[in-house]
Amino acid sequence: MIAMDIADNISQIRQQIAAACVKCGRNPEDIRLVAVSKKKPATDIEAAIAAGQTLFGESYVQECVAKIDEVESAAEWHFIGGLQSNKVKYLAGKVTMIHSVDRLSLAEEIDRQWGKLGSSVDILIQVNLGEEQTKSGTTADELLKLVSQVARLQHLRIKGLMALPPWEEDPEAVRPYFRQLRELAAQVEALGLPNVEMEELSMGMSHDFEAAVEEGATMVRIGTAIFGAR
Numbered sequence: 759m760i761a762m763d764i765a766d767n768i769s770q771i772r773q774q775i776a777a778a779c780v781k782c783g784r785n786p787e788d789i790r791l792v793a794v795s796k797k798k799p800a801t802d803i804e805a806a807i808a809a810g811q812t813l814f815g816e817s818y819v820q821e822c823v824a825k826i827d828e829v830e831s832a833a834e835w836h837f838i839g840g841l842q843s844n845k846v847k848y849l850a851g852k853v854t855m856i857h858s859v860d861r862l863s864l865a866e867e868i869d870r871q872w873g874k875l876g877s878s879v880d881i882l883i884q885v886n887l888g889e890e891q892t893k894s895g896t897t898a899d900e901l902l903k904l905v906s907q908v909a910r911l912q913h914l915r916i917k918g919l920m921a922l923p924p925w926e927e928d929p930e931a932v933r934p935y936f937r938q939l940r941e942l943a944a945q946v947e948a949l950g951l952p953n954v955e956m957e958e959l960s961m962g963m964s965h966d967f968e969a970a971v972e973e974g975a976t977m978v979r980i981g982t983a984i985f986g987a988r
């Protein structure tokens with residue numbers, strides 16, 4: 759994609775986030791834009807960095823690691839896709855947050871790999887709000903149990919929740935899912951567990967991020983609206 763278009767798209771999205779914030783009385787600085795660069799070349803990422811974007815989300819381990827090596831400008835990387843435990847080792851030390859932790863065995867492997875580095879990583883627990891077969895995520899029912907188990911691990915910090923709700927043509931139809939994620943975060947917070955802070959709600963994508971911002975998103979993950987169709 760043409761660099762100028764990427765810059766324009768980012769500026770457009772920032773304006774839309776600001777407008778959504780005005781509607782609900784939030785501060786735009788409380789919302790981080792995660793530019794989802796999966797399947798897009800490093801040159802597109804460099805164009806986004808030139809336009810002031812510093813945070814990127816990737817969904818596939820091999821591609822993620824290759825791009826982190828290839829992109830020369832300074833950037834921060836989050837892993838947002840489905841993650842197999844045997845691939846965690848490739849991400850260790852390279853990403854600053856994993857949005858997609860949905861089971862204890864995966865959290866244990868993240869703990870082990872960051873532990874080897876003598877460091878730790880921020881994670882979000884992914885909730886499968888629509889209970890869709892095709893999507894990863896723990897169920898709302900299992901969430902509290904999973905959080906209390908994962909919270910015992912030393913080399914990660916639970917920072918919040920992430921969801922990828924069912925796709926709906928009308929963003930208003932997704933809004934109840936965003937609200938549900940916020941309510942689940944409040945339930946987790948109420949447990950008062952050490953090592954658990956419900957600071958982050960990662961929700962909202964290209965076609966529904968304004969509704970997500972109005973419902974409390976602190977991170978929106980946007981690919982297509984920045985980099986074009988994949």
Ligand SMILES: *Cc1c(COP(=O)(O)O)cnc(C)c1O
Nearest residue numbers: 794817838963964979980981982
């Ligand atoms: C691809 C992807 C996105 C971005 O979706 P767009 O509709 O292109 O904005 C967001 N979150 C996750 C987990 C993704 O895999």
